Amino acid sequence: MAKTSMSSKRRVAATVAVLVAIIGLFVVRLVDIQVVRADALSADSLGNRSVENTVYGARGEILDANGVVLAGTVMRYDVQLSPKNAKEFTREVDGEDITVTVADAAAEIGAITGQTGAAIEAIIADALADNPESDFAYVSKQVDVDAFRAIYDLEIPWLTFARNPSRVYPNGAVAGNLVGFVSAEGKAQAGLEIGQDACLASDNGTETYERGADGVRLPESTVTTDAAVDGNDVVTTLDSDLQFFVQQALAQQAQSTGAAWGNVIVQEVKTGKLVAVADYPTVDPNDVSLTEPEDRGSRAFVAPYEPGSTFKALTAASVLDAGLATPNSEVIAPYRYLPANGADVNDSSGHGDLRLTLTGVLIDSSNTGMSKFGELLSDQQRYDYMTKFGVGSVTESGFPAEESGTLHPADEWDNQTAYATMFGQGLTTTALQVSSIYQTIANGGVRMPVQLVSGCRAADGTLTEVPSTEGTQVVSASAARDTADMLEMVYQDGWLANTWEIPGYRVAAKTGTAQMPDGEGGYTKGYLVSVSGFAPADDPQYVVSVSLADPVNMNSSAASAPVFQEVMSQVLKKYRAVPSGAAAPDLSGSW
Amino acid sequence: MSDNLARVLSAHELRPDIAERADADARRHIEIVAPSTHARPRIVYALSAVACVGAIVVAQLLLSVGISQGAYEISALRASQVELGRTADSVSEDLIRVSSPQSLAANAEALGMVSNSTPAYLRLSDGAVLGAPASAAGGQAGAASLVPNSLLAEAPVATESAAAVAAAAAAAATTSTASAAAVPVTNGLPSPTTR
Numbered sequence: 001m002a003k004t005s006m007s008s009k010r011r012v013a014a015t016v017a018v019l020v021a022i023i024g025l026f027v028v029r030l031v032d033i034q035v036v037r038a039d040a041l042s043a044d045s046l047g048n049r050s051v052e053n054t055v056y057g058a059r060g061e062i063l064d065a066n067g068v069v070l071a072g073t074v075m076r077y078d079v080q081l082s083p084k085n086a087k088e089f090t091r092e093v094d095g096e097d098i099t100v101t102v103a104d105a106a107a108e109i110g111a112i113t114g115q116t117g118a119a120i121e122a123i124i125a126d127a128l129a130d131n132p133e134s135d136f137a138y139v140s141k142q143v144d145v146d147a148f149r150a151i152y153d154l155e156i157p158w159l160t161f162a163r164n165p166s167r168v169y170p171n172g173a174v175a176g177n178l179v180g181f182v183s184a185e186g187k188a189q190a191g192l193e194i195g196q197d198a199c200l201a202s203d204n205g206t207e208t209y210e211r212g213a214d215g216v217r218l219p220e221s222t223v224t225t226d227a228a229v230d231g232n233d234v235v236t237t238l239d240s241d242l243q244f245f246v247q248q249a250l251a252q253q254a255q256s257t258g259a260a261w262g263n264v265i266v267q268e269v270k271t272g273k274l275v276a277v278a279d280y281p282t283v284d285p286n287d288v289s290l291t292e293p294e295d296r297g298s299r300a301f302v303a304p305y306e307p308g309s310t311f312k313a314l315t316a317a318s319v320l321d322a323g324l325a326t327p328n329s330e331v332i333a334p335y336r337y338l339p340a341n342g343a344d345v346n347d348s349s350g351h352g353d354l355r356l357t358l359t360g361v362l363i364d365s366s367n368t369g370m371s372k373f374g375e376l377l378s379d380q381q382r383y384d385y386m387t388k389f390g391v392g393s394v395t396e397s398g399f400p401a402e403e404s405g406t407l408h409p410a411d412e413w414d415n416q417t418a419y420a421t422m423f424g425q426g427l428t429t430t431a432l433q434v435s436s437i438y439q440t441i442a443n444g445g446v447r448m449p450v451q452l453v454s455g456c457r458a459a460d461g462t463l464t465e466v467p468s469t470e471g472t473q474v475v476s477a478s479a480a481r482d483t484a485d486m487l488e489m490v491y492q493d494g495w496l497a498n499t500w501e502i503p504g505y506r507v508a509a510k511t512g513t514a515q516m517p518d519g520e521g522g523y524t525k526g527y528l529v530s531v532s533g534f535a536p537a538d539d540p541q542y543v544v545s546v547s548l549a550d551p552v553n554m555n556s557s558a559a560s561a562p563v564f565q566e567v568m569s570q571v572l573k574k575y576r577a578v579p580s581g582a583a584a585p586d587l588s589g590s591w
Numbered sequence: 592m593s594d595n596l597a598r599v600l601s602a603h604e605l606r607p608d609i610a611e612r613a614d615a616d617a618r619r620h621i622e623i624v625a626p627s628t629h630a631r632p633r634i635v636y637a638l639s640a641v642a643c644v645g646a647i648v649v650a651q652l653l654l655s656v657g658i659s660q661g662a663y664e665i666s667a668l669r670a671s672q673v674e675l676g677r678t679a680d681s682v683s684e685d686l687i688r689v690s691s692p693q694s695l696a697a698n699a700e701a702l703g704m705v706s707n708s709t710p711a712y713l714r715l716s717d718g719a720v721l722g723a724p725a726s727a728a729g730g731q732a733g734a735a736s737l738v739p740n741s742l743l744a745e746a747p748v749a750t751e752s753a754a755a756v757a758a759a760a761a762a763a764a765t766t767s768t769a770s771a772a773a774v775p776v777t778n779g780l781p782s783p784t785t786r
Contacts, residue, residue, distance in 0.1 A: 170687040172740020244692035251737035287741040503723030
């Protein structure tokens, strides 16, 4: 009995000892796993199972009035390699294992990305020279889907790919001056891209999911930690087809006349909407580097100049509105006019005293004649008319960095400026402001806000940030009508009558030839030649305004007239503006 | 039942001897019945419990096999969805590219088309010609390249063989002579007179 109790006691002791030893082992292991190596292990396990993915939100599109995509977002792929792992590998072709050397692989990649095999080998060599353990280098950034697939199908083990959403401009340079562009990192840099960034911008999100050892996503394990938000679309008032035509016509004429730059604006009379705004030279946002930095924007918005004689229409409309003259009012226009205040006004070419009506002053574009009408108004009155026409302030277009031009207050005008402002010198306007002046005259004296963007369209189709469409009466309807009639006489009887004729239509237009400031208070030898007008004259629908800077081969508004003719007839054709067939007014230019 | 209970309770209080006998009766009753009723259900319950556990295990196994099978299917479908999405991206990019005005103009020119800058209209109600019609001179020929589009660098221009163009022109000529037979315009839309 005592013996058995002794042995059983020893057995119990042994069992306890073994248990303690086992538990001790477990505790040590537990502490090792849970405390000592906890961070490394849990990071490891997460890395093995859980994958975090960026979900890209798409930046909104910039559309023309008909829904044509001017700027859109596409998925591009960055091709990367691991230099330290770039070694030969075997590939199975038709059941046979073929060894592919690094040089072979590099040549295969290069054939797709447009690099040479040597260039890709150099990337590997450079990275390894920098750091023998280098695990990352770019082969090519932003290759398109087709190239990505072709490279992916090469099954090169040391290549990796990253998605990189990128901006694409399917129409190239069409409206490139207005749409602007983004940097390689996707930051808005110019034009509507930056002006409408608040509407276009998207937010990338993240999702996390877990995957098994074989890389298969575990069911129901997706956790969207941050939802991606797509950008909204910007709807512009432009017509991409017309914009293309206008850019072509402008570029062709600018090149043949040797112009430094130029622009053409097509604006809808009744609404103030810009249908086309062409600039030359212009940028292809797909490849900005091909264009000089100063040519990458839109000079129509940001480059003010002295408008010259196209401005006379404003002075004439002001005088008519004030009731101080009619289209048939008579003056004697000398070659040189010395007003009482000491100014000195000359016409562009010598002539004897001319007996002109106000209509004739516009037809002949006489500075002295216009001075005699303009001085009927006080400086302050004319200043007020100019500001009401939109001179001296930025338009409502919302285009980034738009210039206001320079219009000094009337009490700061010196004697010469007081007269020069009557025929468009001594102040500057953008091409857009000139177009707006003609829109006002064409629209019965009602100036409509200049519109480039119709709004920001959300995914559900709602349009926000719709600009105001409330016009302001600048001059009376009858003054506007009379001015339009006089401008029609200019079109019909002016010296360019044969150059800008659009058979069958009634058109109102005025030329301008203004000296260009050299930036140091004087003038250069070059001229800015322009034509602004609208048609059909009896029921105006569209304003077309053409400017060419310093066309060295043809330094007169005869250089811009063919563009006006071509663009205006295309506009009338495109929008089916049917000629009324009614007779033009008959105003006499002389007496 | 409650009536019976009340009687037992009252017996307990009034006559303890009867209550004691009743207790003894109850004890004896359990002792006899208990062994015979215990043995059999135990095996049945155990078997059914084991069977249940087995069934649950099997069901769970099947379920998880099903789910993981589904996971592979989803994975494969997801991959093919991504592939199809890429194909869609690729072809829609191509489409947008070739529908750009530069591409259309270049192709139209390559096919021998010219634009007419003199618009004219035919009013259907009275057959009046509005505007001054003139034949096309091809104002902007060759100007497409003035508005660059670097996306089109490699896009081929559709050029039909000269023979095909000639054949098309001949066909157009025949149809135009055929349809040149005067269609009377009376009121509204013109319609051929049938007898």
